Amino acid sequence: MTTNIPNIPKEKFAFVPRSEKIHDEKLQTKAVGYLGDAWNRFRTNKSAVVAFVLIMILLVFALVVPEISSFSVAFRDGYYKLSLPRSDFFYSLGWDGGKNEQQSEAGYLYLNSIGVESGDSAVMKVYDSFQDATGQTFYNLRSDSYSSVGYVFVNLSEAEYQALMKYQDDTGIQVMYPLQATMNKHFVRANDGANFWYKLQSEAQGTTGAPVLDENGQYIPNYLTSNDPAKAGYVSSRIKGDGENGVWYTYAQKNQTGYRVRVHYKEYFKYINGFYCSFLFGSNVYGQDILTCLAVGARFSLLLAICVATINFILGVIYGSIEGYYGGWVDMIMERISDILADVPFIVVATLFQLHLANKVGVVPSLLFAFILTGWVGTAARVRTQFYRFKGQEYVLAARTLGASDSRLIFKHIFPNSLGTIITGAVMTIPGVIFSESMLSYLHIINLDTSSTLTSIGTMLSNGKDYLSTYPHILFFPAFFIAILEICFNLFGNGLRDAFNPSLRGAED
């Protein structure tokens, strides 16, 4: 086939001026590098971006909350244990620390009496009441898990006693309440019976600890009284009805070390700690704040996971590079070593490290060692594969011909090409580390119970599992948190993988 070339006259041709540049025009757009290209792809992956933002939020939560929280992991309050979540902001939505329950008449009157004495009612709402077949009345009500603590007996030294009285006088807040005259031992419910300030029906009448009510349906106080107002040195504010008819209530009893007084715990807590007790996520069986514990546990998990991922990344890269680059017998020996390490079950390593090192270097470092001992094998294997893929390529040969050293070839020419895959692999190990750590602490193989500064999500879950049916909030918040964290890290990892290796999209690496 011949092409008909028209006869172009010679004078139409001209020499290219030597002075002009003869290469292509300048690129219209800026060149996109490897990381920039990955970033562009990552940006368009909505779920990965959302996951990344969520991870950042959770990380900030874990770092900031322990610092600004009024509570700490060491904080334990036996009276406010198993308190329900309460939020001032969402109070009206039912996030109010309340609990719907059914109470008998006696139970209702007991809860109600707390509010009658101090004005801080433990009954938030009575929905309805009904009578069963035997004529007993029952109430469906919502009780306040904080206010139902009511009153407690405390022993104060002389100085503490004086300080508390001064506080009462300064603020006008009643903290101490009169002691009871008699205590019906059989109806001791909470706090050694500190809440029974009123007359109870005696057991002889075959009742259930219900109060005796006067003709107006009011409680009849059962306070310890005396004729001397200065008895036990109490000179602070007195509750209503005190001092009438020349009868004075007794607020304190002297004992060997000081005074025994009955205090309204809500106000007493404020007096001691400076704020009213309220747990956003509730409290656990030890009276620890779940929010603070969760944040501390999350911080521990995240920092541990990031440490492990970084260290394993470095070790794996060095080991894998040497294996993959040199090959041959070096590779074979190193592969056997990493094979054996990879075959040791992680739980065995973790347990042995705990048994050996926990007493010597502490629980956390020994856990870290356990993660590192076998953790880098995966990274090393990935790096090795990548090296085998790239080391035979022409550009490496070219660089070698130009005299590049081994380390330059490894870190300047081969390694950057495999960086994406390796980074993805390192990020993907983070959820695994978080899961393993929570599992080990759940099973008490690593024991953080005794630590006053540290806790873990697994420890929280294991402490809460006995209360699943009665206080599910103890489990709910940590379980929900770790589920979100795992989902986010997996989505983020997938996003990274797709961004670095578009050809692998959807396939399993």
Place this chain on the structure above:
Amino acid sequence: MTKYIIKRILLMFLTLFIITVMCFVLIKLLPLPAVREMGKDINLVLMRREKMGYNRPIMVQFFLYVKNILTEWDWGVGEQMYEGLEIWDVMMQKLPYTVVVNLYSILVSIPLGLGLGIYAALKKNKWQDAFISTMVMVFISVPSYVYAFLVQYIFCFKLNWFPLQLASLSKAGSLFSGTMFISMVPAIMSLSFGVIAGFTRYTRAELSEVLTGDYMLLARTKGLTKAQAISRHAMRNAMVVILPMIFGEFIGILGGSMIIENIFGIPGIGNLYVNSINVRDYNFFMALNVFYTLIGLVSGIVIDISYGLIDPRIRMGSKK
């Protein structure tokens, strides 16, 4: 192929040996647990320890340990728990619980996982696929104990369908009785979510890759219906990857899940392991370490070998 298998198995035993030595030495370096005094003669325990050779050099002890296992299949006796009972007997007594629960879970997971995976692959890039893939992502990420708590709360506590803990053997009669099965359901469910998601993901990934192959086009061109082409050509090729995974899972059921056994009170191997650590019974701990290592090694080998058995291309390739 035979040469490859023999090589792998020999290598496995070498690895097992090395890990066992390391474990044994590390365990023997630990201080022995204090003798519990309650109603027990301390001297008797000390005498037993002396007789068992606890005071001899570690390598001598290791030699005796291996010798006892190889000649009499004697794995030692329990010291801190199941005192005086043969460890092997206790393990064999615990193993059925673990195996049965996990077997049920796998039997549920395989058809569900494969079915969902195939469905998602066939509906690729439609909303069904997007939905299944999203769910897979969620279910694979959430730790199994979170399911366990959810299942316990919803099905055992709120709906009261199942008991919270596993029924006792004396009450249920046998491991395979109806009562036993009902009480196992929560544990089976908690175990299965993650496994189903795993199977779905692999099946979808493999099948959707296979479906784009040229031979699928050829099969359709020569007149096969879509169903025929998928079942005869696509599924067979996808199975090359999926079947080994299933085999691996089957070996893995021996190990079970410690955390699920702990939550549901299943007296299985995982629970035994955790207990042995908590009470520092090193004889049990050692035996179970070997057990877990062996499971890991065997499942790895089974996966590798089954690739060759299933796919002639890999089998032939290894001959070169």
